[in-house]
Amino acid sequence: MTHRATLDFLLYDWLDAESLCQRERHLDHNRETFTAVLDLSEKIANEQFAPINRLTDLQEPEFDGETVHLPKETPVAMQAFNESGLMAASKDAELGGMQLPTAIEMASMSFFYKASVSLAAYPMLTRGNANTILSHGTPLQIEVFAKGGFEGRTFGTMCLSEPQAGSSLSDITTRAVPDVQGDGSGVDWTQDPLGQRYRLRGNKMWISGGEHEMGENIVHLVLAKIPGADGKTIPGVKGISLFIVPRKLVKADGSITSQRNDVALAGLNHKCGYRGTVNTLLNFGEGKFPVNGQSGAVGYLIGKEGEGLKCMFTLMNEARISVGLGATMLGYAGFEASLAYALQRPQGRRMGAGGKDHSAPQIPIVEHTDVKRMLLMQKAVSEGGLALGLLCAQLVDDDYTGTPEQREQANLLLELLTPIAKSWPSEWAQEANSQAIQILGGAGYTRDFPVEQFWRDNRLNMIHEGTHGIQGLDLLGRKVVMNGGKALSVLAERISQTITRAGQVAGLAEHGNALAAALQKIGQTTKAAWSTGVPEEALANATPYLQAFGHTVLAWIWLELALAAKAAQAKGEWDQGPLGTGFMQGKLATADYFFRFELPKIDAWLGVVSGRDMTCAQAQADWF
């Protein structure tokens, strides 16, 4: 299987990740250190995560009314990950990090997502949580609450959703009031060195990793509203603030006490897939674990009052790219499993000029054209999705350590591409998983093979971190029009450069022309959607727009990869390696597949957007 080789191709032949080592932050690194990190990641993922992926699916987390029980293998896998130091791979040396580029960190994570996406969710959430504290916390909050996460001692969550507020976070009802009464002794607890101290009360739904016994503590990041003097909260997202709420109370010196904060587990959610990650309904401040004799979960304000959602977007943007990569790697896992099956499953015979020769031995199904179609589809999605994830990771690097011009461009491109990085793999890698099941035939529909689990696991990704519909609204409603369409112009400029290069390479001009036409259609459709300035009309078909935009971005990526493959072929280095000439030929054939089978789909999607078709918008509830 070629996951590792594909990573090398993407990182070095395409993205030139080695050049990042010239930046001051990464001066201690070179290709050898990157290789060592990827080797280590692949080893831990294969030895500690993959073997228990099915087990964590079968042995769901259980709650006995007091304690959550996970399979005993789960903390062992977490420990192996935490001890590797990978949690802080891209962080400063002072934080115990390796100062690796984000692109290498994401490449490292791709092994874990493929091996067991639901186990990898714990480090993914913890890292995002600690990064948010790092970006918005005080030095003491970072020392006390983020460091433990980076060191793999504590776990982190994000607590946004509530039973009545999922997509519409402005409607959260969790409240935070200043902790003025303290223990009744008149001590003003609000001025705690760990931050302004509040008491939180409310219910948070769907919280991943919300309760378990792993690690020294769980650090919850919680969105809540602070009522004004009149007891009312500011409507909308402006009223939302962010709080650090530790599961066990922490002293200002960072030592974790044995005293529980007033955060109680109300129950577990029993999921279709992704079962290795415990998913919880948490009650904050209901009085089950009173602090200083009073109900209310102790929380410390992080960032400014009213800027909670803004702060949380640090985590959400990062989480969205990671969700997309997780979806991609589930697609990759299904691709590998179905390819292995197709290579050895004999069934049917080749078509010949005079029909089938039934006396001939059966052929492996990988020889059938329709099976090859399904493999090419999966390859296009999983390798293309991996390329998209790494591209976004490298944009994060440019945003952090690039030249001022690189930073500006990276920032705009990240804003624009994040909905695509999240949604495109979520939709198409799940479809790829469906194709994997199809290749296995009846076997694919059983629990004796892993592909049905990949499909179930992947179904989550269009739901969490902003549903598919919400991502479409974000893209067409905000991202393509922000700053007068500046981000879209930057992307169009990049795509045009690729098209120009493709025009000079034999065999790629056809794809370059198709991409140029697609880009033009995206531009025209964006204008047509907004031509009346009526949001209900412009956004009536935001999801088809998201689909078409995603396919156009992926066509661009596949043209880039085809160019890189042609350049590699010209050098001949890969052809002489263990994978032979087939490796690059496979990349080129997949680009052909994408341009001929996938990109043409955008016409149907864009048609309803540019015509501001109101079929769905005008359908009435009582027509259904």
Ligand SMILES: Cc1cc2nc3c(=O)[nH]c(=O)nc-3n(C[C@H](O)[C@H](O)[C@H](O)COP(=O)(O)OP(=O)(O)OC[C@H]3O[C@@H](n4cnc5c(N)ncnc54)[C@H](O)[C@@H]3O)c2cc1C
């Ligand atoms: C397994 C799992 C893990 C999760 N982990 C976490 C976590 O760790 N932390 C956390 O805070 N949350 C978490 N979530 C919650 C997740 O982010 C929400 O489920 C998601 O945001 C959708 O909210 P909802 O379920 O309330 O659905 P709703 O918001 O009710 O949406 C239902 C449907 O209506 C559509 N819809 C809603 N509003 C609009 C609109 N304005 N325009 C168009 N369509 C709309 C949606 O697209 C969707 O198809 C998790 C969810 C799951 C299932």
